[in-house]
Amino acid sequence: MFQSIRNNLFTNFSDIRSTNGHAFVSTADGAVSTPRVTSADYNAFYNPLAPSSTRYLPGIVQNVAGAHDVQANPQLSGPPEIPSKISAGCIWLGKDTTGRVLSHYRALYQPAAGSPLIKAGNPADGANIAIGAVGPDTSNPVDLLGRVVP
Numbered sequence: 738m739f740q741s742i743r744n745n746l747f748t749n750f751s752d753i754r755s756t757n758g759h760a761f762v763s764t765a766d767g768a769v770s771t772p773r774v775t776s777a778d779y780n781a782f783y784n785p786l787a788p789s790s791t792r793y794l795p796g797i798v799q800n801v802a803g804a805h806d807v808q809a810n811p812q813l814s815g816p817p818e819i820p821s822k823i824s825a826g827c828i829w830l831g832k833d834t835t836g837r838v839l840s841h842y843r844a845l846y847q848p849a850a851g852s853p854l855i856k857a858g859n860p861a862d863g864a865n866i867a868i869g870a871v872g873p874d875t876s877n878p879v880d881l882l883g884r885v886v887p
């Protein structure tokens with residue numbers, strides 16, 4: 738069982754198949770006999786191209802799921818890159834560094850001013866934490882993704 742699913746941004750995904758119960762947090766067959774996650778909250782879901790998808794498969798979360806979830810345009814700093822513009826082998830071939838690749842994605846997925854992700858994360862993880870892999874600024878000392886660029 739997972740302890741929790743929190744502070745995650747789920748965006749630009751395809752409609753979830755009916756075999757998964759049309760739920761993003763689900764099981765392989767879309768059925769659940771006992772909860773698989775203790776808690777799921779303070780996440781953000783946004784994809785207008787997946788109108789039939791739901792956030793959580795009923796019964797998969799032990800506690801009430803998603804009471805503080807954000808379901809709105811995350812207003813990120815950059816446009817989505819689908820498909821990714823960075824080749825899978827760029828680091829292995831020495832054409833780029835891991836730090837530069839992470840810095841590129843930080844620039845795309847950082848919440849822009851006015852984003853509903855800002856200060857919307859689980860307060861138990863720190864005051865004013867953002868939902869997503871990166872915050873809107875450098876105020877969180879553990880938010881280092883893409884900031885340590887070799």
